[in-house]
Amino acid sequence: MPIYAYRCESCGFEKDVLQKMSDAPLTQCPQCEKDSFRKQVTAAGFQLKGSGWYVTDFRGGSGGANGTAAAKSDAKPEAKPETKSDGAAAPASASAPAAPAPSTASDA
Incomplete structure (x- = not known):
């Protein structure tokens, strides 16, 4: 009502x-x-609910309706430190990718 x-x-x-x-x-x-x-004549207020709706979908901005949702899906999640079974954080070097082998003059 x-x-x-x-x-x-x-x-x-x-x-x-x-x-x-x-x-x-x-x-x-x-x-x-x-x-x-x-x-009195007043502005209608409503809220979209349910799956598939985001609060920011219809707000103004450079992203538009789909730009905001796309920006959210393209964002990378923050890297979390790996934990050992005892709960302590693993050293950062353990989760870093291996560096490429240096090139030698004989490869050319």
Whole structure:
């Protein structure tokens, strides 16, 4: 059910009301009881939920709708140090790739 913003034109009282779309608009102000309670025009707020939606999909920026998602998938995860079975971190050289063999003059 949507939430509608109402404001009294006589006393200025404002209230947000949860109503069905089929409900008739309120007209009587709950504070001053005059028939000057009017529904205000406000921006609609909504949130996309479910799999496949990202909060950043429809925000402005240079990446556009698909650029943000693509940038996330192209990013490399941070390297975590390997752990030994006793829980201690392995030395950094153990996880580094081997250096290529130096070239010799006879290879040319």
